[in-house]
Amino acid sequence: xxxxxxxxxxxxxxxxxxxxxxxxxxxxxxxxxxxxxxxxxxxxxxxxxxxxxxxxxxxxxxxxxxxxxxxxxxxxxxxxxxxxxxxxxxxxxxxxxxxxxxxxxxxxxxxxxxxxxxxxxxxxxxxxxxxxxxxxxxxxxxxxxxxxxxx
Numbered sequence: 001x002x003x004x005x006x007x008x009x010x011x012x013x014x015x016x017x018x019x020x021x022x023x024x025x026x027x028x029x030x031x032x033x034x035x036x037x038x039x040x041x042x043x044x045x046x047x048x049x050x051x052x053x054x055x056x057x058x059x060x061x062x063x064x065x066x067x068x069x070x071x072x073x074x075x076x077x078x079x080x081x082x083x084x085x086x087x088x089x090x091x092x093x094x095x096x097x098x099x100x101x102x103x104x105x106x107x108x109x110x111x112x113x114x115x116x117x118x119x120x121x122x123x124x125x126x127x128x129x130x131x132x133x134x135x136x137x138x139x140x141x142x143x144x145x146x147x148x149x150x151x
Contacts, residue, residue: 003044003045003046003048004029004030004033004035004044004045005043005044006030006035006041006042006043006044006045006074006078007043007074009026009030010026010041010074010077010078010081011077012026013026013027013081013085014077014080014081023085027081027082027085027086030078031086033045036075036078036094038114039070039075039114040070040072040074040075040076040078040079040094040097040098041070041074041075041078041094042068042070043066043067043068043069043070043071043074044066044067047067047068048067050063050067053065053066053067060121060123060124061121061122061123061124062121062123062124065111068114069111069112069113069114069119070111070112070113070114070116071110071111071112071133072098072101072108072109072111072112072133072136072137073132073133073136075094075097075098076095076098076133076136076137076140077136077140078091078094079091079092079094079095079098079140080140080143080144082094083144091144092144092146095137095140095141095144095146097116098137099137100116101116102134102137104116105118107128107129108128108129108130108131108133108134108137109126109127109128109129109130109133110126110127110128110130110132110133111126112126
């Protein structure tokens with residue numbers, strides 16, 4: 001893989017489209033490149049250059065929108081894949097990290113900075129509440145049998 005787009009790869013795993021060997025390679029690539037070490041899951045690897053960003057996003061101060069900002073739904077799906085395919089404890093830890101972001105602000109936002117803060121810029125503010133992220137998180141908790149468990 002010269003370039004990795006996390007969304008397509010993790011959805012291929014989630015929906016069972018990737019064959020077992022492909023799934024191992026995708027998860028191995030994510031682990032080898034540490035794409036989920038500092039954030040729930042980076043959107044792309046390597047981060048593509050600003051010159052490839054839609055010019056309006058650059059002018060609006062959102063050159064990082066699809067490059068380095070964090071989309072919690074990606075991390076949530078990746079956490080589900082981790083628990084099912086490789087390391088359950090690591091997947092649950094990822095879900096806990098995402099939950100901390102939600103709990104800290106008592107809300108679920110659309111997109112976050114790598115520090116876990118909802119994006120707030122001069123010309124753009126992350127949508128809150130964001131049902132897609134919230135609903136997928138609730139699904140993950142139930143699908144992994146975590147509902148009703150403390151701590």
